[in-house]
Amino acid sequence: MSLVIFNASRVIEDLRELDRRTGDVNGAQRLCWGTKWREARAYLTELLAEIGIEPELDEAGNLWARLEGESKPGLALGSHLDSVPDGGWLDGALGVMAALGVLRAWTGAAEPPPRDLVLVDWADEEGARFGRSLFGSSAFAGTLEPAEVRDLRDSDGRAIADVLKENGVDLDRAPRAAAQQDGIGGYLELHIEQGPLLERERISVAAVSGCTGIERKRFTFRGQASHAGTTPMDQRRDAGLAAAATALAAERIPAAEGGVATAGALTLRPGIPTAVPGEAVLTVDLRNPDAAALARMLEVARVAARAAATQRGCELSEEPIWRIDPIGFDEELVDLALDVTHDAAGRGEAMTSGALHDAAEVARVLPAAMLFCPSKAGISHAKEEDTAEPDLKIGIETLMALVGKVLSARD
Amino acid sequence: MSLVIFNASRVIEDLRELDRRTGDVNGAQRLCWGTKWREARAYLTELLAEIGIEPELDEAGNLWARLEGESKPGLALGSHLDSVPDGGWLDGALGVMAALGVLRAWTGAAEPPPRDLVLVDWADEEGARFGRSLFGSSAFAGTLEPAEVRDLRDSDGRAIADVLKENGVDLDRAPRAAAQQDGIGGYLELHIEQGPLLERERISVAAVSGCTGIERKRFTFRGQASHAGTTPMDQRRDAGLAAAATALAAERIPAAEGGVATAGALTLRPGIPTAVPGEAVLTVDLRNPDAAALARMLEVARVAARAAATQRGCELSEEPIWRIDPIGFDEELVDLALDVTHDAAGRGEAMTSGALHDAAEVARVLPAAMLFCPSKAGISHAKEEDTAEPDLKIGIETLMALVGKVLSARD
Numbered sequence: 001m002s003l004v005i006f007n008a009s010r011v012i013e014d015l016r017e018l019d020r021r022t023g024d025v026n027g028a029q030r031l032c033w034g035t036k037w038r039e040a041r042a043y044l045t046e047l048l049a050e051i052g053i054e055p056e057l058d059e060a061g062n063l064w065a066r067l068e069g070e071s072k073p074g075l076a077l078g079s080h081l082d083s084v085p086d087g088g089w090l091d092g093a094l095g096v097m098a099a100l101g102v103l104r105a106w107t108g109a110a111e112p113p114p115r116d117l118v119l120v121d122w123a124d125e126e127g128a129r130f131g132r133s134l135f136g137s138s139a140f141a142g143t144l145e146p147a148e149v150r151d152l153r154d155s156d157g158r159a160i161a162d163v164l165k166e167n168g169v170d171l172d173r174a175p176r177a178a179a180q181q182d183g184i185g186g187y188l189e190l191h192i193e194q195g196p197l198l199e200r201e202r203i204s205v206a207a208v209s210g211c212t213g214i215e216r217k218r219f220t221f222r223g224q225a226s227h228a229g230t231t232p233m234d235q236r237r238d239a240g241l242a243a244a245a246t247a248l249a250a251e252r253i254p255a256a257e258g259g260v261a262t263a264g265a266l267t268l269r270p271g272i273p274t275a276v277p278g279e280a281v282l283t284v285d286l287r288n289p290d291a292a293a294l295a296r297m298l299e300v301a302r303v304a305a306r307a308a309a310t311q312r313g314c315e316l317s318e319e320p321i322w323r324i325d326p327i328g329f330d331e332e333l334v335d336l337a338l339d340v341t342h343d344a345a346g347r348g349e350a351m352t353s354g355a356l357h358d359a360a361e362v363a364r365v366l367p368a369a370m371l372f373c374p375s376k377a378g379i380s381h382a383k384e385e386d387t388a389e390p391d392l393k394i395g396i397e398t399l400m401a402l403v404g405k406v407l408s409a410r411d
Numbered sequence: 412m413s414l415v416i417f418n419a420s421r422v423i424e425d426l427r428e429l430d431r432r433t434g435d436v437n438g439a440q441r442l443c444w445g446t447k448w449r450e451a452r453a454y455l456t457e458l459l460a461e462i463g464i465e466p467e468l469d470e471a472g473n474l475w476a477r478l479e480g481e482s483k484p485g486l487a488l489g490s491h492l493d494s495v496p497d498g499g500w501l502d503g504a505l506g507v508m509a510a511l512g513v514l515r516a517w518t519g520a521a522e523p524p525p526r527d528l529v530l531v532d533w534a535d536e537e538g539a540r541f542g543r544s545l546f547g548s549s550a551f552a553g554t555l556e557p558a559e560v561r562d563l564r565d566s567d568g569r570a571i572a573d574v575l576k577e578n579g580v581d582l583d584r585a586p587r588a589a590a591q592q593d594g595i596g597g598y599l600e601l602h603i604e605q606g607p608l609l610e611r612e613r614i615s616v617a618a619v620s621g622c623t624g625i626e627r628k629r630f631t632f633r634g635q636a637s638h639a640g641t642t643p644m645d646q647r648r649d650a651g652l653a654a655a656a657t658a659l660a661a662e663r664i665p666a667a668e669g670g671v672a673t674a675g676a677l678t679l680r681p682g683i684p685t686a687v688p689g690e691a692v693l694t695v696d697l698r699n700p701d702a703a704a705l706a707r708m709l710e711v712a713r714v715a716a717r718a719a720a721t722q723r724g725c726e727l728s729e730e731p732i733w734r735i736d737p738i739g740f741d742e743e744l745v746d747l748a749l750d751v752t753h754d755a756a757g758r759g760e761a762m763t764s765g766a767l768h769d770a771a772e773v774a775r776v777l778p779a780a781m782l783f784c785p786s787k788a789g790i791s792h793a794k795e796e797d798t799a800e801p802d803l804k805i806g807i808e809t810l811m812a813l814v815g816k817v818l819s820a821r822d
Contacts, residue, residue, distance in 0.1 A: 193641060194638050194640075194641045195638060195640075195641025195642055195643070196641075196642065196643070196646055197641075197643070212640060214640070216684055216685075225793070226789060226790065227605050227606060227765070227766060227789075227791055227792065228671065228673035228675055228696045228698070229605075229606075229623060229625070229671065229696075229698050229764075229765035229766040229767070230604065230605045230606025230607075230608075230764075230765040230766050230789065230791070231606055231607065231671065231765075231789060232606070232607070232608070232671065233662070233665045233666075233671055233672075235607055235789070238662070238673075240658065240674060240675070240677065241658060241659060241662055241674065243655075244654075244655035244656075244658045244659055244674075244677075245655075245659060247651065247652060247655045248652060248655055248656060248659070251644070251649070251652055254644045255644075260639065260640065260642070260643065260644055261644075262639035262649075262684075262685075262686075262687055263651060263652065263655075263688075264639055264651070264679070264681075264682070264683055264684045264685060264686050264687065264688060265679060265682050265683055265684050266651065266655075266677060266679055266682075267682075268675070268676060268677055270675075271675070271676050271677075271678075272675055272676055273627055273673075273675045273676050273694040273696050273732060274627075274673075274675060274696060275673075275675050275792070276673055276675065277674075277675060283684040285639045285640075285684050285685060287639070287640050321684060353640075353641075354638070354640035354641040354642075355638060355640040355641050356640070378637060378638075378641065378642060378646070379637065380638055380641070381638060381686070382636070
C-alpha cells in the first residue's frame with residue numbers, strides 16, 4: 001500500500017466552516033430538504049470538486065461520491081449532513097466530513113486505493129421534519145415503503161411528497177435507491193456517542209457492536225373530562241393521572257431488564273387548570289440491545305398501562321409509532337474496529353448504541369460497523385453539543401486507520 | 412302583597428330560543444366580548460323591551476335592568492350570559508333568564524314589588540378568553556385591578572384592553588362599576604350545579620351555603636433534556652417524571668383533608684418521544700370549603716413537588732395562578748333559601764359550591780345566596796350539559812319563591 005497522508009485537522013476545519021455556513025446562535029439548522037441543508041450539500045460538493053470528484057444523487061436523495069480504486073465492490077464511508085432544528089455541529093456531519101477526509105487523503109496518494117472508496121451522505125437521517133427517521137438509508141436497505149410515509153406532513157402542513165419533489169426526489173421511486181447496494185461491499189460510520197458513557201470513562205474512541213432495539217408506543221387513555229371544582233374525587237375518570245402512573249411505571253422497568261425507558265411526550269385534553277383531563281396521550285420509548293429483554297419491557301409497560309387505566313375507569317388504546325429489532329454489526333468489522341481503537345488507547349470493549357443510526361439500516365444488507373467519539377456532558381441535539389478537539393482528532397484518525405485495516409484485510 | 416303569576420315554562424322557552432340563536436352543533440358559543448355574546452344580550456334586550464324595561468351597562472360591561480318597586484335598595488337577581496366555547500345551554504343563562512322571568516311576573520302584577528327588582532347579567536364570568544374569571548362581578552365588588560389583567564391576551568394575541576374597547580368598556584374605568592353597589596341591598600343567583608351530587612341524591616333544587624376556597628398553582632420543574640436512547644437511567648434529570656409524581660401525590664391529598672385536587676394541565680419540553688423531558692409545567696388546582704384545610708392541602712402539594720424535584724435532580728419554581736378564600740353566603744338568605752327548597756322537596760342541607768360563581772364576588776360586599784339545579788351526569792362546559800325539564804321548572808319556581816320570601820322578610 002502506498003503512503004497515504006491523512007489530515008484530521010483539516011476535517012475539523014471543514015466541520016467548523018460547515019457550522020459557520022449553516023448554523024446560527026441557536027445551533028445547527030440543517031433540517032433535511034430545506035435551504036440550509038442544501039447549502040451544506042453545496043459546500044460538500046465544493047470540497048469534493050477540490051479533489052476532482054463529482055457526487056451523484058440516488059432516487060432517495062442520498063449523495064454518493066466515488067473514488068475509483070483498483071477493485072470493486074467499494075467500501076462506503078459516511079453519515080448524514082441533516083440536523084435537527086437547533087441541533088449540534090457534529091451529529092452526522094462528523095461522519096461525512098471524516099469520510100471526505102479519507103477520500104482526500106487517498107487522492108493525494110501515489111496509487112489508487114485497493115478498492116473503491118465511496119462517500120455517502122444519507123438523506124433525512126433525523127426525520128425531524130416528517131417524523132420518519134433513516135429515510136435515505138432505509139430506502140437503500142429496501143425497508144422504506146412509500147405508502148407508509150405518504151400521509152406525513154411537516155409542521156407547516158406540507159406533504160412529504162411535495163417537499164421531496166422540490167428536492168428532485170419522487171417518493172414512489174425512492175425505493176430504487178436499493179440498486180446502490182450493487183457497488184458496495186461494506187460500510188463504516190464515525191459518529192458522536194450522544195450520551196455520557198465515554199466521557200465518564202475518559203475514553204476518546206470506541207467500537208460499536210450494534211444498535212439497540214426500540215419499541216416506541218403511543219398509549220391513549222380516555223376517561224371523562226369534568227369540572228375540577230364539582231367532580232368528587234371518587235367519581236373522576238382522570239386520564240392524565242392514568243398516564244402519569246404509566247410513565248412512572250415505565251421508569252422502573254430498566255431496573256429489572258436493563259436498557260432505558262422514556263416517557264417523552266404527554267398531551268392532556270382539555271389540558272386546562274380547571275378541568276379533570278378526559279384524554280391523555282403518552283408516548284413510551286423502550287430500548288434494549290437484547291431482543292427478549294426488549295419484548296419483556298414492552299409487556300411490562302402494557303400491563304402497567306392497563307392497570308393504570310382500569311384503576312381510574314379509563315379506556316386504553318395503543319398505537320405503534322416505531323419499532324426496530326436490535327441490530328448487530330458485522331463481527332469481523334467490529335473486531336477490526338476493536339483492533340484500531342485498542343491502538344488508539346480507546347475502549348477495550350465494543351459498546352451498544354442507544355441511538356439509531358444509518359448504519360443500522362445498512363447493516364441489514366451489508367457488513368457494517370461504527371466508531372463513536374465522546375460527547376461533552378452527553379449532550380446532543382442541542383447547540384451545546386461538542387467533543388473536545390483532541391478526542392475528535394483521535395476519532396477521525398481511528399476511522400482512517402480502520403479504513404486502512406479493512407482495505408488491507410480484504411485486499 | 413298582590414297576586415303575581417309566574418311562568419317557569421316561558422323561562423325555559425326563552426332559554427331554548429337563546430340556545431337556537433347563539434349555539435351550534437358543538438354547544439353554546441357565547442364567548443364573552445364576541446359576536447354571539449352580543450347577540451345573546453341583544454335577545455335579552457328584546458325580551459326586556461317586551462316588559463317595558465331598558466337595560467343599562469356599567470363601566471365594566473355588566474348589564475343592569477331595574478324594575479322600580481315601592482322602596483330601595485333593590486334586590487338583584489342574575490348570573491351571566493357568557494359561556495365557554497362549545498359550552499352548555501344552561502351555565503349562566505339559566506340564572507339570567509330566570510331573573511327575567513321574575514321581573515316579567517312582577518310587571519304583570521297589579522302593584523309594583525315592595526322593593527326594586529334588578530336583573531344583572533355579569534360580564535365575562537367564565538374568563539374563557541383571557542383567563543380572568545368573574546371580570547364584571549369583581550369590578551362590582553371592588554376586587555378587579557386593571558394593572559393585574561392589562562397584559563392578558565386571547566389566543567389570537569389580542570390584548571384585553573383592545574377587545575374591551577370594541578365593546579365600549581374602558582379597562583381603566585371598569586372599577587367604577589363598584590358604584591352600582593349603592594342601589595342594591597342583596598343578590599340571589601340560580602345556577603346549575605355542574606357536578607353530580609344532586610343527581611346522585613335525586614334532588615331537584617338545593618340552597619348553597621358558599622363557594623369553596625381555591626389555591627391554583629403552576630409548578631415548573633427544570634431538569635435536563637437529553638437523548639432517550641443514550642442517557643442511562645441513573646444520569647437522567649427527567650422533569651416530566653417529577654411532574655407526574657407530583658400530580659399523583661396531589662390526587663392523594665383530599666383523602667386526608669377533604670376537598671378536591673386536580674392536575675389539569677401538564678406541558679413537557681421538548682415533548683417529543685425521543686427526548687427525556689427537560690422541563691415540565693404542571694398546574695395544580697386545590698379546593699376546600701375550609702380555609703385551614705385548604706392551606707394544609709397547599710402545603711402538602713408543595714412538599715410533594717419539592718420531593719419529586721429533588722429525587723430527579725430538578726429545580727422547582729412555583730407561580731400563583733389564582734387563589735380565593737372560601738366565601739360563605741349570607742346566613743339569613745341561606746336560611747330563607749333552605750325554607751323554600753324544603754317547600755319544594757329539595758335538599759335538606761345547604762351545599763358548598765365547588766365551582767366559582769359571580770355570587771362569590773358579590774358576597775364580599777352584599778348579602779348573597781344561591782340555588783342549584785342538578786346537572787345530568789354532572790356534566791357542564793360541554794354541549795351535553797343538561798337538566799331534566801321538571802328539575803329546571805322546580806329550580807326556576809324555587810327562585811321565584813325565594814324572591815317572594817326575601818321581599819316579604821325585608822318588606
